[in-house]
Amino acid sequence: METATLIIVLVIALALFFDFTNGFHDTANAMATPIATGALKPKTAVLLAAVLNLVGAFLSTEVAQTISGGIINEDQISHDIFPEIILAGLIGAITWNMLTWLLGLPSSSSHALFGGLIGATIVGVGVTAVNFGVVMSKVILPAFIAPVTAGVIAFTATKLAYTLTRRYDSKPDGRDGFRFGQIFTSSLVALAHGTNDAQKTMGIITLLLITAGLQSASHPEPQTWVVFACAITIALGTYMGGWRIIRTLGKGLTEVKPAQGFSAEASTASTILASSALGFALSTTQVASGSVIGSGLGRRGSQVRWRTAGRIMVGWILTLPAAGAVGAAAALIVVWLPVWGVIIDAVLAVVIILFLFMRSRRDEVTASNAMSEVADSGRAVKVKRNPPPTRRQRALAREEARRVAAAEAATKKAAKAAKAAERSESRPKDGGPR
Amino acid sequence: MTINWLAFVQVFIAAFTSAVIVVGFYALGLRLLVRAGRAPVVAPAEFTDAITVISEKEARRAEKAAAKAAKRSPLTEGQKRFALIGAYACFAVCALAVLGGLLLIVFNH
Numbered sequence: 001m002e003t004a005t006l007i008i009v010l011v012i013a014l015a016l017f018f019d020f021t022n023g024f025h026d027t028a029n030a031m032a033t034p035i036a037t038g039a040l041k042p043k044t045a046v047l048l049a050a051v052l053n054l055v056g057a058f059l060s061t062e063v064a065q066t067i068s069g070g071i072i073n074e075d076q077i078s079h080d081i082f083p084e085i086i087l088a089g090l091i092g093a094i095t096w097n098m099l100t101w102l103l104g105l106p107s108s109s110s111h112a113l114f115g116g117l118i119g120a121t122i123v124g125v126g127v128t129a130v131n132f133g134v135v136m137s138k139v140i141l142p143a144f145i146a147p148v149t150a151g152v153i154a155f156t157a158t159k160l161a162y163t164l165t166r167r168y169d170s171k172p173d174g175r176d177g178f179r180f181g182q183i184f185t186s187s188l189v190a191l192a193h194g195t196n197d198a199q200k201t202m203g204i205i206t207l208l209l210i211t212a213g214l215q216s217a218s219h220p221e222p223q224t225w226v227v228f229a230c231a232i233t234i235a236l237g238t239y240m241g242g243w244r245i246i247r248t249l250g251k252g253l254t255e256v257k258p259a260q261g262f263s264a265e266a267s268t269a270s271t272i273l274a275s276s277a278l279g280f281a282l283s284t285t286q287v288a289s290g291s292v293i294g295s296g297l298g299r300r301g302s303q304v305r306w307r308t309a310g311r312i313m314v315g316w317i318l319t320l321p322a323a324g325a326v327g328a329a330a331a332l333i334v335v336w337l338p339v340w341g342v343i344i345d346a347v348l349a350v351v352i353i354l355f356l357f358m359r360s361r362r363d364e365v366t367a368s369n370a371m372s373e374v375a376d377s378g379r380a381v382k383v384k385r386n387p388p389p390t391r392r393q394r395a396l397a398r399e400e401a402r403r404v405a406a407a408e409a410a411t412k413k414a415a416k417a418a419k420a421a422e423r424s425e426s427r428p429k430d431g432g433p434r
Numbered sequence: 435m436t437i438n439w440l441a442f443v444q445v446f447i448a449a450f451t452s453a454v455i456v457v458g459f460y461a462l463g464l465r466l467l468v469r470a471g472r473a474p475v476v477a478p479a480e481f482t483d484a485i486t487v488i489s490e491k492e493a494r495r496a497e498k499a500a501a502k503a504a505k506r507s508p509l510t511e512g513q514k515r516f517a518l519i520g521a522y523a524c525f526a527v528c529a530l531a532v533l534g535g536l537l538l539i540v541f542n543h
């Protein structure tokens with residue numbers, strides 16, 4: 001019994017660690033733009049992001065219930081082995097995250113978590129223990145649909161923002177005001193991040209409590225202390241992660257105009273919030289990347305760099321099965337060696353965490369690696385420096401050309417007339433009486 | 435395996451409408467603000483070495499340009515006031531849309 005309690009405590013600690021790294025990693029996604037465009041002071045931005053993540057975690061628990069009450073069939077599971085399986089799944093997720101981080105591959109920590117959990121469950125309990133219907137409709141399909149949705153929305157919103165503020169008379173267009181607006185949209189992104197990503201850890205811990213028999217399966221909503229613990233951990237992670245960005249910003253950034261950034265963030269926030277309300281467990285990074293690409297395409301004279309976009313896509317598709325494989329391997333150890341397996345897994349987890357910590361201390365943080373995958377995905381779209389004119393601008397230019405031509409013709413005519421007049425004037429001057 | 439495709443449509447419609455309302459009304463508000471002769475100039479918060487931030491000089495120049503444009507603008511005082519009220523109304527619609535959306539999420543379990 002005591003080892004069981006120990007394992008439960010260990011799994012909760014590991015899950016909270018995962019939550020922390022998630023916040024740590026994703027601060028840049030929400031707050032990089034307003035800091036970069038000078039809308040917010042860095043300290044304020046990071047504090048705001050942390051507070052809003054905290055608030056967001058309390059807004060809705062739909063996503064947590066998807067994980068705790070949906071993707072695993074609890075009735076198929078014996079109580080004494082499942083905490084070890086969750087441990088194995090978490091180790092799979094954390095290992096895969098570390099690998100992608102070291103290799104610089106785009107990835108999603110949320111999908112790593114699901115992959116690890118599903119892989120470990122299949123190996124440790126059996127295929128029937130995973131409810132593939134829920135996995136498909138709440139995790140896999142949203143993973144493909146949500147970024148596209150966000151991209152389409154961002155495209156439309158960007159077009160709208162530019163069209164509404166475009167002026168043809170070269171008076172100020174007020175687009176600077178989007179810089180101010182970004183304070184609010186970035187805040188919404190931070191809030192949305194809290195409603196989706198903090199929930200995943202709550203879901204894992206609640207699943208653990210249910211399978212360990214500490215919570216009834218008919219009430220899959222997370223307990224209050226779980227909500228508080230996860231919310232505070234993700235806020236703390238966000239706050240700590242922010243300092244890493246602050247140290248490095250201002251050494252050169254990708255080029256995102258305020259109007260574009262505003263639209264991209266508005267669509268990211270609305271997509272994530274709407275999905276959270278229906279319990280879709282999304283990757284916030286992927287949604288934000290979809291928005292950035294979509295909004296880039298919404299600007300005039302933009303083209304997709306297919307090679308970069310393809311690299312990002314491959315990383316996304318790979319995450320779920322790869323983390324699943326690692327989680328399955330970790331679960332295999334537990335299944336083969338009942339007691340020693342858990343110890344091996346725990347030691348593995350500690351080693352990985354220590355390695356991550358050392359690595360993050362050693363790594364020199366530069367603008368290139370602090371600027372989040374979202375900013376990175378902006379490179380998938382190339383925007384011309386001098387965009388082609390809109391139809392109305394072309395019409396205005398034509399009219400202007402016609403006017404200039406007419407004016408030129410008029411001056412020529414006038415000059416001719418003046419010359420003629422001069423000639424006719426000079427004639428009487430010569431011979432005229434004076 | 436039953437997949438609730440309607441849920442995806444719901445998410446798309448909800449997200450699309452809210453994003454378009456927020457971005458559209460914000461842009462419209464900015465447009466009206468400019469029309470009212472109050473071009474928004476956001477000076478950078480102390481953090482000036484990021485690339486796209488405007489310097490103080492540029493901010494002053496923009497303010498001057500806005501003032502000049504406002505002088506050139508043939509709008510009457512009444513029209514200007516109307517535009518200003520419209521601008522604030524647009525921003526209010528934005529804020530209400532965001533608040534409404536959040537309340538919908540919190541209370542619609």
